[in-house]
Amino acid sequence: MRKSLLFITILLLIIVAVGCGNNEPNGTADSESDGDGSEPIVVKFGHSSAPGSARDAGANKFKEIFEAETAGKYKVEVYPSGQLGGSTQQIEAVQMGNQEMVIQPSSFLGGFQPIISLLDIPFLLPSEKDKLVELHKSDAITSLLDTTKDVSIKTLGIWHTGFKEFTGPVALNNPEAFKGLKFRAMPSPIIEEQFNILGATPANIAFSETYNALQTGTIDAQENPIDTTVDMKFHEVQDVITMTDHGVLDQLIMVNNAFYQGLDEDTKAAMQKAFEEGRKATLEKTYEKIDSSLEDLKNSENVEIVEITEKEREAFKEATEGIKDFYIEENGNKGEELLKGIEDAIKGL
Numbered sequence: 001m002r003k004s005l006l007f008i009t010i011l012l013l014i015i016v017a018v019g020c021g022n023n024e025p026n027g028t029a030d031s032e033s034d035g036d037g038s039e040p041i042v043v044k045f046g047h048s049s050a051p052g053s054a055r056d057a058g059a060n061k062f063k064e065i066f067e068a069e070t071a072g073k074y075k076v077e078v079y080p081s082g083q084l085g086g087s088t089q090q091i092e093a094v095q096m097g098n099q100e101m102v103i104q105p106s107s108f109l110g111g112f113q114p115i116i117s118l119l120d121i122p123f124l125l126p127s128e129k130d131k132l133v134e135l136h137k138s139d140a141i142t143s144l145l146d147t148t149k150d151v152s153i154k155t156l157g158i159w160h161t162g163f164k165e166f167t168g169p170v171a172l173n174n175p176e177a178f179k180g181l182k183f184r185a186m187p188s189p190i191i192e193e194q195f196n197i198l199g200a201t202p203a204n205i206a207f208s209e210t211y212n213a214l215q216t217g218t219i220d221a222q223e224n225p226i227d228t229t230v231d232m233k234f235h236e237v238q239d240v241i242t243m244t245d246h247g248v249l250d251q252l253i254m255v256n257n258a259f260y261q262g263l264d265e266d267t268k269a270a271m272q273k274a275f276e277e278g279r280k281a282t283l284e285k286t287y288e289k290i291d292s293s294l295e296d297l298k299n300s301e302n303v304e305i306v307e308i309t310e311k312e313r314e315a316f317k318e319a320t321e322g323i324k325d326f327y328i329e330e331n332g333n334k335g336e337e338l339l340k341g342i343e344d345a346i347k348g349l
Contacts, residue, residue, distance in 0.1 A: 040075040046084035046093075047103040047251075048207075050231075054161050054289060055103050055251060056080045058282030062253075062274040069270035088187070094256050095152045103159070103251045107188040112151045115331045118144060118339055120190035120247060121324060123317045124346075127245040131349045133160055133283070136250075140345035144338050145252070154260040156253040156275045159282040162225025162290060163245035167238040169220055171306040175199075175319040184210050184222040193326050198319065207232075214238060225249050227286070230293035235303040242306045246316065253278070 045063065049055040056078070063076035084090050084099055087108040093099035095112065110117040119125070126132045135141060136158045145155040166172040168181060178198035185191045185202035195202040200221075205213050213219045214237040222234060228249065229235055253275055263271070297305060308316075328336045 040072055043074055043076045043100040044079065044084065045076050045101040045103075046079040046082075046090045046099060048082045048087055048090075049080060051080045053080070053231075054227075054282045054285035055159070057285040058159050058251075058278035059103060061281035062278035064274075065277045066270055066274035069273060070267060074267075091153075091254065094254050097152075097256045097258060099256070100259050101253070101255050103253055105186065105249050106158075106252050107186040107191060107249075109148065109153075109252060109254075110188045110190070112153070113148050114189065115147050115335055115338065116144065116252075117188050117190040118327060118331075118335065118342065119250065120188045120194075121327060121339075122194050122246045122320050123313070124324075124342075125248055126346060126349060127163060129160065129283075129287070131346075132248070134349055135342075135345060136160065138342075138345045140338070140341040143341060147334075147338075148252075148254065149257055152257045154255045154257045156255060156272065157279070159251040159253060159279050161249055161251055161282060161286050162227060164223045164247045164249055165226055165229070166223050166242045166244055166246070167221060167229055167234055167240065167303075168242070169239050171240050171304075172221070172242040172244070173306055173308045173312050174315060181220040182218075184213065184219050189330060190323060190327060193323050194320060197322055197326075210234065211237060223247070225286075225290065226297070227289035227293040230296055231289075235297060235300065238303060240304045240306055241297065242308060244308050244313075244316070251282070 043066075045059055047055045047059055059078045059080070063078055066074060066076055082090075084102075085093065087104050088111065090099060090102045091104055091108060091112060094102045106116055106119040110120070126135060141158065145157065148155045168177075170177055172178060175198050178195070178200040180199065182201045182203055183195050184205045185195055187204055192202040203213075203219050205219060210219075210222055211232060211234060214222065214234060221238070222229075223246075224232075224234070226241070226243075229238075229241065235241065255271075260268070260271075297303060324339060327339065331338075
């Protein structure tokens with residue numbers, strides 16, 4: 001009898017102790033919770049630019065707005081400078097669901113969804129910033145971006161990060177000037193065809209290795225927005241920058257499609273609002289940097305800046321017209337339909 005009473009007493013003490021232990025506050029969980037005691041859902045958001053860059057400004061604005069709009073249910077972790085891997089690796093991670101979001105130039109998506117390489121066709125898109133941004137909001141661009149769902153990626157839209165200019169050993173203000181030169185080219189079949197059709201040789205060289213390749217003469221020339229050229233100090237190892245605005249280095253904001261489709265409508269609306277605010281922040285930062293970069297170049301004795309004339313632009317358009325046929329051959333009727341839709345949208349701007 002005594003043994004039974006002792007056992008019951010010990011059992012009651014254990015139950016009371018466990019109950020008290022469960023009532024202890026958890027400071028970490030409370031500080032990280034979304035208000036109902038659960039942990040926030042982490043969204044890993046990667047890009048390849050440095051902290052403080054235009055892309056980084058957009059990503060952090062997205063983080064600010066999305067977290068606020070979802071009242072702490074989601075926590076966005078921004079990873080700049082390729083911390084989550086190279087451009088192709090990060091797109092693949094988003095496609096596979098190992099990373100929720102990424103910002104990358106459209107050129108790097110060509111290996112996953114070739115039809116997107118339409119955005120790389122030179123002298124196709126408007127060379128005026130406001131018209132380009134308006135085009136980005138068009139149904140024609142939405143139809144193009146919707147094709148990334150076929151490869152498990154939802155593309156929220158495009159952030160404009162500057163028009164591309166050519167740099168090289170000579171002024172590249174006419175198609176004949178390209179013959180025999182070797183250019184660093186991003187891994188896009190359209191960009192490679194751009195150089196082939198102009199008589200130049202494309203070379204797939206990593207962005208981080210481009211400066212040394214220019215310095216040693218492994219390649220002769222490259223293309224990038226003016227602020228990128230200055231940030232990477234390419235102007236130190238190039239003689240001439242030719243202001244062509246022939247294409248864009250614009251960014252696709254990509255989300256794993258399964259993750260996106262699993263969001264409720266309010267959360268999708270919050271993500272779209274965060275995307276739009278990020279677009280504005282990116283655009284503002286981009287042109288701040290372009291303006292300051294041009295000022296630096298004007299004060300530099302290392303490089304000459306050449307502006308192309310309207311007549312020279314028309315000569316380039318004529319010389320590269322065949323790239324549209326190449327795109328259609330590669331992408332069939334769907335590619336032709338999307339290209340026509342975008343050309344029609346441009347005419348209506």
